[in-house]
Amino acid sequence: xxxxxxxxxxxxxxxxxxxxxxxxxxxxxxxxxxxxxxxxxxxxxxxxxxxxxxxxxxxxxxxxxxxxxxxxxxxxxxxxxxxxxxxxxxxxxxxxxxxxxxxxxxxxxxxxxxxxxxxxxxxxxxxxxxxxxxxxxxxxxxxxxxxxxxxxxxxxxxxxxxxxxxxxxxxxxxxxxxxxxxxxxxxxxxxxxxxxxxxxxxxxxxxxxxxxxxxxxxxxxxxxxxxxxxxxxxxxxxxxxxxxxxxxxxxxxxxxxxxxxxxxxxxxxxxxxxxxxxxxxxxxxxxxxx
Amino acid sequence: xxxxxxxxxxxxxxxxxxxxxxxxxxxxxxxxxxxxxxxxxxxxxxxxxxxxxxxxxxxxxxxxxxxxxxxxxxxxxxxxxxxxxxxxxxxxxxxxxxxxxxxxxxxxxxxxxxxxxxxxxxxxxxxxxxxxxxxxxxxxxxxxxxxxxxxxxxxxxxxxx
Ligand SMILES: Cc1cc2nc3c(=O)[nH]c(=O)nc-3n(C[C@H](O)[C@H](O)[C@H](O)COP(=O)(O)OP(=O)(O)OC[C@H]3O[C@@H](n4cnc5c(N)ncnc54)[C@H](O)[C@@H]3O)c2cc1C
Ligand code: FES
Ligand code: FES
Numbered sequence: 001x002x003x004x005x006x007x008x009x010x011x012x013x014x015x016x017x018x019x020x021x022x023x024x025x026x027x028x029x030x031x032x033x034x035x036x037x038x039x040x041x042x043x044x045x046x047x048x049x050x051x052x053x054x055x056x057x058x059x060x061x062x063x064x065x066x067x068x069x070x071x072x073x074x075x076x077x078x079x080x081x082x083x084x085x086x087x088x089x090x091x092x093x094x095x096x097x098x099x100x101x102x103x104x105x106x107x108x109x110x111x112x113x114x115x116x117x118x119x120x121x122x123x124x125x126x127x128x129x130x131x132x133x134x135x136x137x138x139x140x141x142x143x144x145x146x147x148x149x150x151x152x153x154x155x156x157x158x159x160x161x162x163x164x165x166x167x168x169x170x171x172x173x174x175x176x177x178x179x180x181x182x183x184x185x186x187x188x189x190x191x192x193x194x195x196x197x198x199x200x201x202x203x204x205x206x207x208x209x210x211x212x213x214x215x216x217x218x219x220x221x222x223x224x225x226x227x228x229x230x231x232x233x234x235x236x237x238x239x240x241x242x243x244x245x246x247x248x249x250x251x252x253x254x255x256x257x258x259x260x261x262x263x264x265x266x267x268x269x270x271x272x273x274x275x276x277x278x279x280x281x282x283x284x285x286x287x288x289x290x
Numbered sequence: 291x292x293x294x295x296x297x298x299x300x301x302x303x304x305x306x307x308x309x310x311x312x313x314x315x316x317x318x319x320x321x322x323x324x325x326x327x328x329x330x331x332x333x334x335x336x337x338x339x340x341x342x343x344x345x346x347x348x349x350x351x352x353x354x355x356x357x358x359x360x361x362x363x364x365x366x367x368x369x370x371x372x373x374x375x376x377x378x379x380x381x382x383x384x385x386x387x388x389x390x391x392x393x394x395x396x397x398x399x400x401x402x403x404x405x406x407x408x409x410x411x412x413x414x415x416x417x418x419x420x421x422x423x424x425x426x427x428x429x430x431x432x433x434x435x436x437x438x439x440x441x442x443x444x445x446x447x448x449x450x451x
Pocket of ligand 3: 391392393394395396397398428429430431432
């Protein structure tokens with residue numbers, strides 16, 4: 001199990017070189033931190049003929065987070081970097097927190113946010129908060145680039161809109177409005193080194209303590225991040241922290257999920273957890289807004 | 291079989307020319323080609339931390355690292371933290387011994403590498419920070435308390451060199 005099926009290994013040092021390799025090498029796979037890909041190689045889930053290592057490309061390590069200008073993360077910015085970055089903690093606390101809840105410390109030093117998105121696992125930690133922050137991805141292939149919303153990127157279990165030869169080059173998170181508050185939470189079997197039973201991120205756009213608009217994204221309850229339609233409807237125009245509204249929002253979210261039973265939890269337990277997460281997050285947001 | 295090629299790897303401050311195939315995993319190359327068997331392989335899946343080494347100042351898992359990817363970077367293994375000239379153990383190694391933080395010893399190299407890297411980058415961690423830094427290293431013997439005490443004591447007594 002630990003001997004990998006043979007492949008050719010390439011180590012480009014510029015994005016152009018990487019895109020050229022992706023365009024010309026057949027059956028190629030990108031490796032960044034390898035924390036998902038190496039497992040898939042070991043388990044013989046995939047059999048690439050060519051592996052393209054993008055971690056030696058300086059441009060992809062770049063990180064910008066300037067006053068009033070959101071943040072731009074190169075594809076090789078690691079989970080650990082996002083966990084510890086003071087700028088990200090201050091501007092995008094829910095995202096920084098989510099990045100710090102991936103695996104264990106060594107996995108976070110290796111793993112990248114772009115890898116977390118591109119792997120597109122249903123229980124992935126970072127998509128829900130990135131969607132709440134309106135994050136976008138710059139996707140590049142030889143000769144062209146396009147920008148897409150993270151919310152449109154993942155299409156199913158380990159499926160996304162990346163085309164043949166295309167890679168994530170950057171993650172762009174726009175500057176948040178000071179009246180927007182975002183919070184991420186999850187439930188898992190234990191505190192560290194787990195796969196979530198369910199996770200959730202809620203965003204509220206406030207005017208004082210009135211919720212003007214809201215968003216709720218749930219992870220690990222469907223084949224891709226589930227964006228709630230009903231929770232924003234319940235929350236719009238209400239006062240943040242109104243217990244009656246909180247209970248209604250929890251029920252609304254529960255009515256939208258149809259999770260599966262697996263080794264980590266039964267479907268019913270996942271539904272219970274979704275209710276608990278809505279209540280927990282809204283109460284915490286209210287407490288922090290006092 | 292993929293052809294092996296000679297690759298220069300910087301391990302514990304020394305350049306070593308090792309026979310490496312593109313699909314070789316770092317932990318195997320360290321143990322079998324460099325004969326550095328201090329680094330252990332437990333799960334091979336990223337879950338246990340036994341294979342922890344330091345690459346460019348970061349504690350990472352050698353079971354999930356392609357050897358080729360580590361070429362050109364500075365790799366430190368458990369063999370590399372003792373005094374190069376005298377062979378005297380590093381302060382964190384002594385502290386593990388003094389506190390009885392070692393039982394079967396299988397997790398120990400990984401535990402020590404994670405602890406060493408923490409203390410290098412953060413000389414005075416809180417107990418909570420130590421727990422978090424070691425949360426990717428599993429130990430089936432000690433119950434962790436003695437390990438936490440060993441790291442805390444090492445920090446209090448002047449840290450790692
Ligand atoms: C023990 C362990 C625990 C874990 N726990 C969690 C957890 O709690 N939560 C969680 O969400 N994840 C977890 N993971 C998964 C993983 O660590 C993260 O998803 C990580 O962020 C992936 O990044 P990577 O750079 O290692 O990806 P890689 O493994 O290098 O790549 C993953 C996939 O993305 C593709 N890819 C990578 N970069 C790009 C790019 N720039 N453009 C296009 N495609 C790309 C690769 O081809 C591959 O298909 C865990 C993994 C391990 C080993
Ligand atoms: S052997 Fe690498 S984490 Fe277990
Ligand atoms: S001492 Fe035996 S596993 Fe830790």
